Amino acid sequence: MTPGADPLAYAPDSVPHPGETLKDTLDALGIPQADLARRTGLSTKHINQVIKGTAPLSPDTALLLERTTGVPATLWNSLEAAFRTQQAREEESRTLAPHVDWLGRFPLAELVKLKILPSREKTATNLLRLLDWFGVADPDTAEDVWRSYRTAFRRSTVLEPNEYATATWLRLAELSARDLDTRPFSKSGLTSLLPELRALTLVEQDIWIRQLPQLCAQAGVAVVFVPALPKTKVSGATRWLTPDKVLIALSDRFKKDDQFWFSFFHELGHVLLHGKRLTFMDDSDNLSPGGTDPDEDEANEFAANTLVPHSYAADYRQLRARPMPFSRIEAFARKAGIAPGVVVGRLQHDAALDWKYGNSLKRTVTLG
Incomplete structure (x- = not known):
């Protein structure tokens, strides 16, 4: 099923087992069960x-029924598959029902706003919808x-302070990138x-909100x-979806261009400097020097030197x-060819x- 699709949209409340259709077919053809057994070689039982x-x-029985009733085997197989699938759905709902409180760990109001869930109700139906959206089997x-994200991401605070809201944010990013x-x-x-x-x-x-993705797409980003x-x-x-x-993913958490652009070039630093097997989730703590992770320091240095290249180092030291006054900042920004807000930051x-x-x-x- 496509991630994000409604897992229940096409599922009726009940599906009759194929035996009901077989009985109706035999009645319409005037074939007693004993006669069908003789014709198919199956037991009356x-x-x-x-x-x-x-x-x-079974598929073998479906072929025998096709030969004796004229009803295609594909129809019998489809009826059987639909019935067994519905039984599995009902069993799944019974199994998941005790876990509906798990929904309460998520930002339900946001999930409704994003049309991921139809309501904030803690029901088995909503639990199934959320699991389908995340593409996972169960809680x-x-x-x-x-x-595993906590291990893969290079920050120990990857899913803090609310790991479920952050996991939702990352899933939104992954689905958009696909x-x-x-x-x-x-x-x-x-x-x-x-x-x-x-x-x-x-x-x-x-x-830039149009041109930035277009340019980066040319290089596989x-x-x-x-x-x-x-x-x-x-x-x-930053996360490698495939080797190519x-x-x-960028948020608007800080609402200002200096933080946004530094975050973007910080992530580019990870792409250009670090391995494809690594994944990075960055927060405000990452964007400060002197941390415990050398990869984060390298990404910070890359962002800083890209925004204010070494060729402008002397001018920047003077600034x-x-x-x-602010006119000095604006003059440096014009000379360096970057936004004044980035220089202020x-x-x-x-x-x-x-x-x-x-x-x-x-x-x-503001991104939304």
């Missing part, structure tokens, strides 16, 4: 069990998958795109924008020594500018 639904209608399997067509990944191709990607910091959101969910602190994630396609991060100054030069980023 077995025919009676099939009619009562206590014995399955225990989902927990195992997310435990729908994006990308060329096979090319490290050299992505590297050559860096100047164009950096220049997008200068344009308005309605422009699926960039998706997923609004931050309540009780999550993720700013970005990598996902970069950092005396960032005020860098100065604030470097403690050259108080966090309460310069924020008017930042642009708001």
